[in-house]
Amino acid sequence: MKRVTTSTLLTMKQKNEKIAALTAYDASFAKMFDEQFVDVLLIGDSLGMVLKGDDDTLSVSIDDIAYHTRCVRKGTIRSFVVADMPFMSYSTVENTYDNAAKLMAAGASMVKMEGGMWLLPAIQGLVERGIPVCGHLGLTPQSVHVFGGFKVQGRENEQAQKILNDAMELEKAGIQLLVLECVPTSVAKLITEALSIPVIGIGAGSGTDGQILVMHDMFGISANYMPKFSKNYLEDTADMRSAVSAYIEDVKAGRFPGPEHSFE
Numbered sequence: 001m002k003r004v005t006t007s008t009l010l011t012m013k014q015k016n017e018k019i020a021a022l023t024a025y026d027a028s029f030a031k032m033f034d035e036q037f038v039d040v041l042l043i044g045d046s047l048g049m050v051l052k053g054d055d056d057t058l059s060v061s062i063d064d065i066a067y068h069t070r071c072v073r074k075g076t077i078r079s080f081v082v083a084d085m086p087f088m089s090y091s092t093v094e095n096t097y098d099n100a101a102k103l104m105a106a107g108a109s110m111v112k113m114e115g116g117m118w119l120l121p122a123i124q125g126l127v128e129r130g131i132p133v134c135g136h137l138g139l140t141p142q143s144v145h146v147f148g149g150f151k152v153q154g155r156e157n158e159q160a161q162k163i164l165n166d167a168m169e170l171e172k173a174g175i176q177l178l179v180l181e182c183v184p185t186s187v188a189k190l191i192t193e194a195l196s197i198p199v200i201g202i203g204a205g206s207g208t209d210g211q212i213l214v215m216h217d218m219f220g221i222s223a224n225y226m227p228k229f230s231k232n233y234l235e236d237t238a239d240m241r242s243a244v245s246a247y248i249e250d251v252k253a254g255r256f257p258g259p260e261h262s263f264e
């Protein structure tokens with residue numbers, strides 16, 4: 001089985017084939033997701049919330065993500081593996097290089113960082129050194145205390161314009177994938193059409209090139225709450241494999257997310 005790569009994902013965008021992604025934190029789920037043909041697996045810092053039970057993602061360490069990345073990598077043969085850079089692990093260009101290297105050594109094929117223009121030097125440096133980067137704009141959970149809660153971003157014109165501008169600058173700096181979280185459907189669609197790289201949405205409507213969900217939300221078992229944009233795929237079946245394949249089919253057919261899972 002040939003592994004999904006950055007060029008597979010780019011081709012999928014160009015051919016209008018939706019990308020199906022899930023978070024994963026261990027080898028057993030990673031293997032099952034891989035066997036169901038989930039294209040991208042993200043070792044998300046959401047693990048602070050769904051594994052550790054915290055109220056935010058801030059206490060996650062680089063060693064936490066490296067540990068779970070090793071676990072996930074071992075479970076996969078096809079899925080593209082992306083690892084989140086945790087809070088403050090990319091606060092300077094120097095710590096960014098060291099910490100991104102740890103995640104690549106642990107088995108990631110790409111690292112993800114939350115933020116806009118301030119990340120441009122780090123992104124350019126990483127890509128020049130051989131580390132692919134995924135951007136993350138909109139609701140960036142590591143800034144929850146700046147936002148004053150997990151809130152939809154880009155509802156006002158000016159803010160939407162800023163997210164679009166950040167996205168274009170990140171693309172110029174070399175990101176090869178972008179996650180857009182909790183932005184209005186129209187804003188996400190505009191950004192997806194403005195970029196040549198694939199855009200994966202969560203709470204960003206159906207106009208993006210793909211979708212990602214936190215696996216625990218997709219199974220309806222998250223410890224704290226259920227975000228409006230998530231769907232429990234174990235509601236219609238008792239079998240986890242069928243739930244995952246229904247999620248993938250819904251994403252590929254453009255049936256998920258519906259308006260009830262989106263913001264406008």
Ligand SMILES: Nc1nc(=O)c2c([nH]1)NC[C@@H]1CN(c3ccc(C(=O)N[C@@H](CCC(=O)O)C(=O)O)cc3)CN21
Pocket residue numbers: 045046049050057139141150151152182214216217222226227228229
């Ligand atoms: N289980 C889980 N699912 C996630 O999607 C997720 C995590 N954890 N942890 C990391 C971040 C945090 N995320 C969150 C958390 C809460 C909301 C939330 O409560 N959103 C409100 C919308 C608020 C508004 O309208 O502005 C909602 O109703 O969904 C959104 C994203 C997304 N990520």
Ligand SMILES: CC(C)C(=O)C(=O)O
Pocket residue numbers: 023042043044045046047084179181202212213214
């Ligand atoms: C929700 C996704 C995009 C994420 O960053 C995470 O799981 O940490």
Ligand SMILES: [Mg+2]
Pocket residue numbers: 044045046084
């Ligand atoms: Mg994250």
